[in-house]
Amino acid sequence: MIFFKVASLYLSDWLCQLSVTSDKNINIAKARTSIELASKQGASLVILPEMWNCPYSTDYFAEFAETLDAHDITAAPSCSMLSEVASREGITIIGGSIPERSGGKLFNTCCVFAPNGELLAKHRKMHMFDIDIVGDISFKESDIFVPGEEPTIIDTDVGRIGVGICHDIRFPELAMVYRARGCHLICYPGAFNVSTGEALWELEQRARAVDNQLYVATCSPSRDSAGSYTIWGHSTLVNPFGEIVATSGHDQTIIVTEVDYSAVQCTRDALPIWKQRREDVYRFID
Amino acid sequence: MIFFKVASLYLSDWLCQLSVTSDKNINIAKARTSIELASKQGASLVILPEMWNCPYSTDYFAEFAETLDAHDITAAPSCSMLSEVASREGITIIGGSIPERSGGKLFNTCCVFAPNGELLAKHRKMHMFDIDIVGDISFKESDIFVPGEEPTIIDTDVGRIGVGICHDIRFPELAMVYRARGCHLICYPGAFNVSTGEALWELEQRARAVDNQLYVATCSPSRDSAGSYTIWGHSTLVNPFGEIVATSGHDQTIIVTEVDYSAVQCTRDALPIWKQRREDVYRFID
Numbered sequence: 001m002i003f004f005k006v007a008s009l010y011l012s013d014w015l016c017q018l019s020v021t022s023d024k025n026i027n028i029a030k031a032r033t034s035i036e037l038a039s040k041q042g043a044s045l046v047i048l049p050e051m052w053n054c055p056y057s058t059d060y061f062a063e064f065a066e067t068l069d070a071h072d073i074t075a076a077p078s079c080s081m082l083s084e085v086a087s088r089e090g091i092t093i094i095g096g097s098i099p100e101r102s103g104g105k106l107f108n109t110c111c112v113f114a115p116n117g118e119l120l121a122k123h124r125k126m127h128m129f130d131i132d133i134v135g136d137i138s139f140k141e142s143d144i145f146v147p148g149e150e151p152t153i154i155d156t157d158v159g160r161i162g163v164g165i166c167h168d169i170r171f172p173e174l175a176m177v178y179r180a181r182g183c184h185l186i187c188y189p190g191a192f193n194v195s196t197g198e199a200l201w202e203l204e205q206r207a208r209a210v211d212n213q214l215y216v217a218t219c220s221p222s223r224d225s226a227g228s229y230t231i232w233g234h235s236t237l238v239n240p241f242g243e244i245v246a247t248s249g250h251d252q253t254i255i256v257t258e259v260d261y262s263a264v265q266c267t268r269d270a271l272p273i274w275k276q277r278r279e280d281v282y283r284f285i286d
Numbered sequence: 287m288i289f290f291k292v293a294s295l296y297l298s299d300w301l302c303q304l305s306v307t308s309d310k311n312i313n314i315a316k317a318r319t320s321i322e323l324a325s326k327q328g329a330s331l332v333i334l335p336e337m338w339n340c341p342y343s344t345d346y347f348a349e350f351a352e353t354l355d356a357h358d359i360t361a362a363p364s365c366s367m368l369s370e371v372a373s374r375e376g377i378t379i380i381g382g383s384i385p386e387r388s389g390g391k392l393f394n395t396c397c398v399f400a401p402n403g404e405l406l407a408k409h410r411k412m413h414m415f416d417i418d419i420v421g422d423i424s425f426k427e428s429d430i431f432v433p434g435e436e437p438t439i440i441d442t443d444v445g446r447i448g449v450g451i452c453h454d455i456r457f458p459e460l461a462m463v464y465r466a467r468g469c470h471l472i473c474y475p476g477a478f479n480v481s482t483g484e485a486l487w488e489l490e491q492r493a494r495a496v497d498n499q500l501y502v503a504t505c506s507p508s509r510d511s512a513g514s515y516t517i518w519g520h521s522t523l524v525n526p527f528g529e530i531v532a533t534s535g536h537d538q539t540i541i542v543t544e545v546d547y548s549a550v551q552c553t554r555d556a557l558p559i560w561k562q563r564r565e566d567v568y569r570f571i572d
Contacts, residue, residue, distance in 0.1 A: 171559070211493065276414065276457075280435075281437065283571040285571060286567070
């Protein structure tokens with residue numbers, strides 16, 4: 001819990017790049033082991049990948065979906081595990097995402113748990129990944145999922161955090177909303193594919209970090225997930241100056257790294273782009 | 287003039303990365319020679335660097351300033367030359383920037399000339415470069431220049447172009463305004479320095495191109511400019527997918543490259559992020 005030891009400047013930040021299988025129980029067990037491992041080494045914040053309990057494939061989303069009721073998550077095995085581990089280890093968990101069933105609809109949803117096990121927030125992916133590159137990749141997430149209606153900002157033991165899921169990172173506006181509302185870190189569980197991953201994944205993360213002068217942390221499944229969708233991997237932490245603090249390849253791994261929030265203020269003091277915006281000319285409504 | 291030959295899909299695009307001296311006449315002569323050279327090789331659009339007629343130093347801005355009256359530019363030798371060359375060669379010129387004197391104030395201004403020599407538009411740099419990195423670089427442009435009041439969009443023979451100057455590139459909002467108003471190319475004459483250039487110059491260009499799915503062209507002075515401000519160089523063209531089409535080092539050079547506007551629509555069709563924006567949640571007012 002370095003975050004508290006060093007005058008609120010540091011926290012240990014774990015990104016768990018998991019290999020996802022078509023057996024939900026195995027996925028839950030793997031995630032539990034990784035989180036415990038991270039916690040044993042002092043992590044106060046753990047981030048999981050998008051669709052960590054389910055292969056990223058339209059064949060599985062409905063079958064793997066859970067009902068996420070904040071007052072009773074006993075019927076949701078993936079979330080019950082996250083809640084239990086968060087509470088036992090005393091850590092904050094940005095729970096990647098899983099398919100959520102609600103009112104007959106499916107959402108791509110990230111659950112955030114406090115160190116007491118409480119479900120702090122659910123972020124439902126707001127921007128659907130509908131892509132059609134002829135001869136390369138075609139995928140229409142909006143055929144299956146319903147988009148969420150609002151940004152998600154959470155005050156945690158390790159600071160104010162904004163959450164986006166994968167394709168949400170392509171929209172500068174969402175990151176601007178988080179900056180405007182005081183976030184120092186945006187977490188994007190993601191599952192970019194090999195078609196757009198190499199060109200865009202790192203670029204999007206660095207752009208969001210630099211434009212808003214805050215930290216960006218991403219977490220992806222590893223490449224050997226089941227299904228036809230080939231994952232790019234490369235979970236990464238970027239600092240407010242756009243530098244890559246830590247990153248991974250595409251294999252299953254855990255990254256541990258430190259987030260120094262003082263870099264946020266330092267960057268903003270050196271180059272105060274937020275104050276230099278011309279709100280008399282253009283303006284953002286959130 | 288390939289642009290017209292290939293069904294409006296291509297244009298030759300020249301970026302002239304000039305070495306700037308403390309003799310204005312020499313700078314004007316150099317720029318003229320470079321533009322003529324570009325035109326001889328078929329360029330229909332030429333972009334010059336920020337402050338191409340003047341060292342990037344507070345010691346020179348007032349002395350090198352010109353009065354830019356669209357109806358009579360004979361008293362402005364830098365602009366008269368651009369108008370004359372544009373007309374003689376039948377090309378469009380995005381005239382980098384020079385110090386402009388108007389109503390007792392100084393502006394950092396880009397003049398755009400049509401193939402008939404007409405002054406099509408003036409873009410006055412909207413965001414002042416005020417930076418203070420302890421032990422590295424400190425510069426306060428707002429001590430000298432007054433910022434411009436509006437974005438600049440120009441319909442030219444080579445398409446609808448948005449203009450920003452250097453630090454303007456750090457503001458995603460300005461590029462979004464240009465995207466919203468139908469630009470397919472944003473030109474940023476710039477003069478990034480070695481302190482922030484390596485970390486940010488390429489990243490900013492690629493981010494603006496990818497987020498708005500359009501071309502971004504930048505043009506910088508070369509490194510051996512007079513004065514204490516060490517230029518980063520690296521004039522670049524980025525396509526709508528964020529790929530670098532052409533770039534330079536930091537020495538004086540001319541880049542010639544082709545812009546294929548069909549890539550704009552192709553990228554937007556494949557991944558329609560503009561339509562996927564959640565204007566019910568956040569919105570931009572320009």
